Amino acid sequence: DIQMTxxxxxxxxxxxxxxxxTCRASQSISTHVNWYQQKRGKAPKVLxxxxxxxxxxxxxxxxxxxxxxxxxxxxxSLQPEDFAxxxxxxxxxxxxxxxxxxxxxxx
Amino acid sequence: QVQxxxxxxxxxxxxxxxxxxxxxxxxSIVSDIYYWSWLRQPxxxxxxxxxRVYTSGDxxxxxxxxxxxxxSVDTARNQFSLKMTSVTAADAAVxxxxxxxxxxxxxxxxxxxxAVTVSS
Numbered sequence: 194d195i196q197m198t199x200x201x202x203x204x205x206x207x208x209x210x211x212x213x214x215t216c217r218a219s220q221s222i223s224t225h226v227n228w229y230q231q232k233r234g235k236a237p238k239v240l241x242x243x244x245x246x247x248x249x250x251x252x253x254x255x256x257x258x259x260x261x262x263x264x265x266x267x268x269x270s271l272q273p274e275d276f277a278x279x280x281x282x283x284x285x286x287x288x289x290x291x292x293x294x295x296x297x298x299x300x
Numbered sequence: 301q302v303q304x305x306x307x308x309x310x311x312x313x314x315x316x317x318x319x320x321x322x323x324x325x326x327x328s329i330v331s332d333i334y335y336w337s338w339l340r341q342p343x344x345x346x347x348x349x350x351x352r353v354y355t356s357g358d359x360x361x362x363x364x365x366x367x368x369x370x371x372s373v374d375t376a377r378n379q380f381s382l383k384m385t386s387v388t389a390a391d392a393a394v395x396x397x398x399x400x401x402x403x404x405x406x407x408x409x410x411x412x413x414x415a416v417t418v419s420s
Binding site: 194225227229235236237238239242243248280282284285286287288289290291292293294 | 346347348349352360361362363396398400403404405406407408410411412413
């Protein structure tokens with residue numbers, strides 16, 4: 194199985210800050226990484242697909258990059274609604290595995 | 301836009317079988333666009349993919365669960381289901397159904413999730 198190692202596990206930041214979350218795959222997965230946002234008690238919502246594609250309806254302050262084994266999710270200017278938990282996920286092959294999550298909290 | 305809704309018992313006894321159903325609206329379960337998946341999330345923990353079924357009946361499962369899990373499609377009811385045998389406390393989680401469009405695609409439609417407790 195492909196392991197996805199996400200860091201940091203938690204992050205404190207202020208409104209307006211730029212933050213970056215990283216995800217490393219245990220083997221090369223081309224650009225087959227997706228990023229999700231999950232708020233408490235809700236289902237995850239896809240933000241970024243295929244490493245850098247912005248899902249329809251997602252604000253442009255979210256961006257993704259990377260290929261091979263190293264991927265990043267960046268949020269350019271944090272808004273109050275962005276404080277949530279973020280997950281990376283590989284869709285290269287099954288089983289489709291997730292990172293352990295990054296909880297983004299208000300400083 | 302596909303909409304998904306999970307249903308099933310909120311409590312299952314240890315060693316028994318967990319059965320959940322996902323009702324699909326907004327598209328047909330026999331659509332060749334989607335793969336129909338189940339995922340779960342234990343309280344306070346991350347997401348785990350359980351498996352998926354395609355309209356043809358073809359299935360794939362997570363390695364750690366494949367001996368206990370069956371996912372199937374009910375075309376008459378426009379539903380797909382999850383059966384998990386011999387449950388233990390480790391199977392307590394929120395269970396989500398979701399769609400994706402094949403390898404390389406994200407899980408783009410999700411149900412709201414249903415919480416399952418394992419208790420005698």
